[in-house]
Amino acid sequence: MAMPVSGVPTQAPAAQVPAGHALARVGRAFRSSRKATAGTILLAIFILVAIFPGVIAHDSPTADAYPPHLGVSAAHLLGTNAYGQDLFAQVVWGTRNVLIIAFVVGLAATGIAVLIGIAAAYLGGGWDGTLGVLTDVLLVIPLFPLLIIIAAYAHGGTTVVLIAAITLTSWSYTARQLRSQALTLRNRDFLEAARVRGERRLYIIVVEVIPTMTSLIVASFLTNALYAVLLASSLQFIGLGDPNTVSWGTTLYWAQNNAALQTGEPLWAIAPGACIALLGTAFALLNYAFDEIGNPALRPVRRSKRVRNA
Amino acid sequence: MRYALRRLGFFVLTLWVALTLNFLLPRLMPGNPALAMMSKFHGELSPKALNALEILFGVNSHESLLAQYFGYLHQILTGNFGISLSEYPASVTSVIGSAIWWTLGLVGIATTLAFILGTGLGIVSAWRRGGKLDSVVPPVFVIISAIPYFWVAMVLVLIFGITLHWFPSEGGYYVTTDTPGFNLTFFQDVVNHAFLPAMALLITTIGTWILTMRNTMITTLAEDYVRMARAKGLPGWRIMLDYAARNAILPNLTGFAMSLGFVVSGAILIEYVFNYPGVGYMLLQAVSGEDYPLMQALFLLITVAVLVAILVADILTALLDPRTRTAR
Numbered sequence: 001m002a003m004p005v006s007g008v009p010t011q012a013p014a015a016q017v018p019a020g021h022a023l024a025r026v027g028r029a030f031r032s033s034r035k036a037t038a039g040t041i042l043l044a045i046f047i048l049v050a051i052f053p054g055v056i057a058h059d060s061p062t063a064d065a066y067p068p069h070l071g072v073s074a075a076h077l078l079g080t081n082a083y084g085q086d087l088f089a090q091v092v093w094g095t096r097n098v099l100i101i102a103f104v105v106g107l108a109a110t111g112i113a114v115l116i117g118i119a120a121a122y123l124g125g126g127w128d129g130t131l132g133v134l135t136d137v138l139l140v141i142p143l144f145p146l147l148i149i150i151a152a153y154a155h156g157g158t159t160v161v162l163i164a165a166i167t168l169t170s171w172s173y174t175a176r177q178l179r180s181q182a183l184t185l186r187n188r189d190f191l192e193a194a195r196v197r198g199e200r201r202l203y204i205i206v207v208e209v210i211p212t213m214t215s216l217i218v219a220s221f222l223t224n225a226l227y228a229v230l231l232a233s234s235l236q237f238i239g240l241g242d243p244n245t246v247s248w249g250t251t252l253y254w255a256q257n258n259a260a261l262q263t264g265e266p267l268w269a270i271a272p273g274a275c276i277a278l279l280g281t282a283f284a285l286l287n288y289a290f291d292e293i294g295n296p297a298l299r300p301v302r303r304s305k306r307v308r309n310a
Numbered sequence: 311m312r313y314a315l316r317r318l319g320f321f322v323l324t325l326w327v328a329l330t331l332n333f334l335l336p337r338l339m340p341g342n343p344a345l346a347m348m349s350k351f352h353g354e355l356s357p358k359a360l361n362a363l364e365i366l367f368g369v370n371s372h373e374s375l376l377a378q379y380f381g382y383l384h385q386i387l388t389g390n391f392g393i394s395l396s397e398y399p400a401s402v403t404s405v406i407g408s409a410i411w412w413t414l415g416l417v418g419i420a421t422t423l424a425f426i427l428g429t430g431l432g433i434v435s436a437w438r439r440g441g442k443l444d445s446v447v448p449p450v451f452v453i454i455s456a457i458p459y460f461w462v463a464m465v466l467v468l469i470f471g472i473t474l475h476w477f478p479s480e481g482g483y484y485v486t487t488d489t490p491g492f493n494l495t496f497f498q499d500v501v502n503h504a505f506l507p508a509m510a511l512l513i514t515t516i517g518t519w520i521l522t523m524r525n526t527m528i529t530t531l532a533e534d535y536v537r538m539a540r541a542k543g544l545p546g547w548r549i550m551l552d553y554a555a556r557n558a559i560l561p562n563l564t565g566f567a568m569s570l571g572f573v574v575s576g577a578i579l580i581e582y583v584f585n586y587p588g589v590g591y592m593l594l595q596a597v598s599g600e601d602y603p604l605m606q607a608l609f610l611l612i613t614v615a616v617l618v619a620i621l622v623a624d625i626l627t628a629l630l631d632p633r634t635r636t637a638r
Contacts, residue, residue: 035452137324140620142575145593145612146331149605152597153339230458234579237460238594252460256583261479266468273461280456288452 029293039285046279050095059086061093061246069265078267082258090251091271097159097247098279101232104163106225109171113220114210116171117178121186122205132179138172147231151240158242162232170227174220181216185209219290226283233276248272317624321617328613332606333382336367337375356399362392366603386610392603396596402607406589410574410611412482413581413588416504417573420511425566427512428519432562433555435520436527437546447524451517460579463510467583470506477505480585507584511577515569519562526558533557560631564623571619575612 030036049056059065059076062085070080078087120131150165151157157165185191194204210217235241236249239257243250251272255261260268365381373381385392391402435444471479478484483499530536531554539549578590585591589608596604 133320133323136320137327140324140616141328141331142572142612142616144578145575145609148578148593148597149332149335149609152600152602152605153336226456230456233458234460237458238579238582239598261464261468261472266472269464270468273458273464277453277457277461280458281453284452284456 030289033289033292035285035292036289039282039287039289042278042282043286046095046099046282049092050099053093053096057086057089057092059089061085061090072267078271079265081254081260081265081268082263083254087251087268087271090246091248091275093246094248094251094272095275097245098229098233098249098276101159101163101166102225102229102279102283105166105170105228105232106221108163108167109224109228110174110217110221112167112171113175113178113224114217117175118182118205118209118213120175121179121182122201122209124186135172135175135179138169139176143169144231144234147235148238148240151235156242157235157240159245159247162235162241163228166228166231170224170231174223178213178216178220181213182209185212215290215293219287222283222287222290226280226287229276229280229283248275313628314625317621321621324617325614328610328617329383329386330379332386332610333379336602362390363603366392366606391607391610394596394601394604396599396601396604402604405604406592406607406611409587409589409592412586413574413577413590415500416507416581416586416588417511417577418570419504420508421515421566421569421573423508424512424516425519425562425569428516429523429559429562431516432520432523433527433550433558436524436531436558437550437554439528439531444524447517447520451521454514454517457514458579459510459514460583462514463507463580463583466506466510478503479506482587503586507577507580507586510580510583518565522565523555523558523562526561527554530554530558560627563630564627567623567626568616568619571616571622574615 064084066076066080066084066086068080068082068084070076070084072079076086076088078091080086081090116131116135120128120135146169147165150169151161154161154165191204191208194208199208232241233247233249233252236245236247237252237256239253241247241250241253243253249272252269255265255269255272258265258268260266362385365378365385389403394400394402394405397405431443431447435441435447438444467479470476482503483496484503536549536553539553544553574589577586577588578593580586581588581590582594589611593605593608593612595601596608
């Protein structure tokens with residue numbers, strides 16, 4: 001039987017799910033997943049590039065140092081754009097901005113989602129009703145148009161504005177998932193045991209509930225990070241970011257502004273877009289891996305398929 | 311009935327939140343952006359248009375915020391969205407009216423096609439589980455779900471528009487050589503121009519349909535009544551369509567109702583890449599031209615479309631699946 005996305009790992013006997021145990025299980029499952037390995041390697045490469053861009057690209061991403069429209073060569077791996085900037089340097093240095101946005105929004109939005117999702121499920125009653133409606137309302141208001149008007153009123157989004165706007169508007173999807181998983185946990189025996197022991201609510205939530213939900217929380221982080229990458233890049237692409245930031249979305253914006261595709265400079269637009277797609281793929285692969293860990297019903301299906309593939 | 315009322319209540323609540331956001335956002339931003347816009351257009355507007363804008367954005371108003379709010383609500387609910395600044399003196403409503411058909415046509419048809427094709431592929435993929443199609447679709451979808459829409463559009467422009475010259479890569483029709491009208495040449499021209507944007511939409515959305523259909527169908531295929539049908543010796547296609555697919559299609563059907571609401575907002579970036587004359591492109595034009603009344607109205611239009619679609623999807627679910635009616 002397939003379970004909903006937020007299905008709880010049911011194979012563990014309810015009475016004995018100590019926190020350490022759950023973490024170890026997630027770790028084991030993670031190491032054995034091929035999707036997780038591929039995603040981790042991809043993400044690690046991007047993180048390294050973001051930390052040490054100068055080691056990989058020797059040119060400045062912003063200096064108009066070269067003749068414009070240079071083709072691909074050993075000195076300019078992706079050529080230069082209409083302003084005479086080295087495109088390889090732009091793509092390499094642009095990694096940092098995207099990753100900062102991905103990680104900050106991922107962490108912050110997941111933090112809000114955990115707080116609201118679990119509080120709603122655990123406190124129940126009026127709290128659940130209020131927080132649930134808040135989550136649902138935010139969930140159905142179209143996110144991208146909302147971000148567009150926020151950025152428009154803010155007269156273009158610096159990285160800080162983008163991060164704040166995306167965080168505040170995009171947590172609801174994962175909050176809802178977390179809430180429904182926390183709801184299924186609410187009446188489990190090990191929580192009942194903690195209550196009988198007389199533990200405080202906060203202790204129960206932090207020490208008993210959250211560790212049990214590790215895989216879904218990590219999956220939430222990955223979902224939020226993926227959305228942050230796509231939303232921020234899209235906003236920068238349509239010119240609602242800060243046009244002076246070195247970032248893939250901004251590079252795409254200048255490419256579109258200069259009709260790069262039409263003027264024989266396809267790499268200007270294709271290369272940063274491909275990077276966004278690759279980074280997104282890394283997050284998506286990891287996300288699917290964690291989905292399978294949190295929802296064992298999905299696993300055997302893919303296993304059997306893989307065998308056939310090999 | 312209680313279910314329908316609750317959904318209706320949620321609809322009204324969300325609509326109110328969207329309206330209020332629209333009201334508060336320009337007022338909360340540092341250095342009221344509407345003020346800058348007003349001073350920019352000052353000498354060019356008629357007093358009446360200026361007054362309407364003042365109510366919408368709360369400029370030069372000595373009223374309390376609450377009074378402003380009711381003035382704003384009254385104006386919106388009576389359908390007065392003000393004057394478009396970039397298309398002055400046309401009203402916002404008429405400007406949107408000229409663009410909406412392009413979006414509805416393009417995205418409506420692309421979404422419907424994606425739904426039909428995707429659902430079909432999902433059925434076959436689940437029926438021949440572990441087959442070629444089934445092993446290719448999920449991993450491809452993982453990658454596609456991570457690719458920005460606009461990039462797919464740009465790649466299509468590069469390959470089919472610029473390199474191969476098979477299709478025009480921007481606009482809704484040849485503005486210089488063709489005049490809009492009900493004739494075959496214009497129709498062909500429009501279809502030609504719509505082809506690449508529609509493909510971009512199809513590629514980026516079809517995966518969801520396939521995967522949802524496939525996953526639900528896998529669940530239904532394990533049901534006893536399917537085994538019963540097999541035991542009766544019914545032909546395979548009948549089990550596939552009448553027994554399994556028919557019961558598995560519900561999530562996709564309601565998803566379809568919902569996605570029709572996202573038609574308006576879903577194509578913003580694709581319309582931007584293709585300079586397609588629809589409302590998404592218009593929204594971005596309004597943003598860059600600081601045409602705030604148009605921008606506000608478009609945001610409301612997009613939100614209302616989504617909300618209506620969700621309401622319809624909810625009601626559809628309740629009508630088609632008796633279990634949701636009795637639950638809770």
